[in-house]
Amino acid sequence: MTIRIYPGMIxxxxxxxxxxxxxLVIESGSIKKFEDIEEHQELEKILNEDTELNVILVKWFGDNKQVKLRTLARCRFGALNFTPDFSFDEISNDYCECEYRGNCEGENIVCKPIAFKGKEISNQEIDLLKELSTNDKNSTIADRLGLPVGTFNVLKTNTYQKFGFLTKQQLTKELYIEGLL
Structure with a gap:
């Protein structure tokens, strides 16, 4: 049995x-509320370097630095997964469920397009993979996604090939590790 430990714990x-x-933030072996941490240097660095991001956040929140940083953390890094958001000089964006997805002027600016296994993944592919990780039959999944069965099968095959999946078990494990399930 493999035990996974969240980033920041050890x-x-x-x-x-x-x-x-x-x-919340996991760092130095503990979980803390965002507001209980005095500085978020890595978030401040992103905010200072990304002009387009800063324009959107200033439009939404004015000069309230704490709210801008919290929004950046929530939208870009808010999924709990086994890949650290910040590790040395590496940054990993997360996929977060968002009620405003598709209708947000900050989409792909505040949040970033998610990469999965090193490749950009669409919302349709995420929905498909989540459905494929269930025990439902392909015809039921196709119906739920509003796709004809033939189109579903082509999409499933292409998505499996794109991300190198061979089995449903492998797919489910990878989705879980990346915080998509």
Whole structure:
């Protein structure tokens, strides 16, 4: 049996994640509320270097630095997974469920397109893979996704090939590790 430990619990990495209405941070072996940490240097660096991001956040929140940083943490890094958001000089964006997806002027600016196994993944592919990780039959999944069975089969085959999946078990494990399930 493999035991997975979240980033920040036993190393120097940092993991932001959303829990109910809070943004929490795992770092230095403990879980803290976003507001209880005085500085978020890695988030400030992103905010200072990304002009387009800063324009959107200033439009939404004015000069309220704390709210801008919290929003960045919530939208770009808010999924709890086994890949650290910040580890040394590496940054990993997360996929977060968002009620505004598809209708947000900050989409792909505040949040970033998600990469899965090193390749950009669409919302349709995420929905498909989540459905494929269930025990439902392909015809039921196709119906739920509003796709004809033939189109579903082509999409499934192409998605499996794109991400190198061979089995449903492998797919489910990878989705779980990346925080997509």
């Amino acid at each position: 190393d120097q990495s940092k993991e932001y994640f959303n829990h109910e209405n809070d943004v």
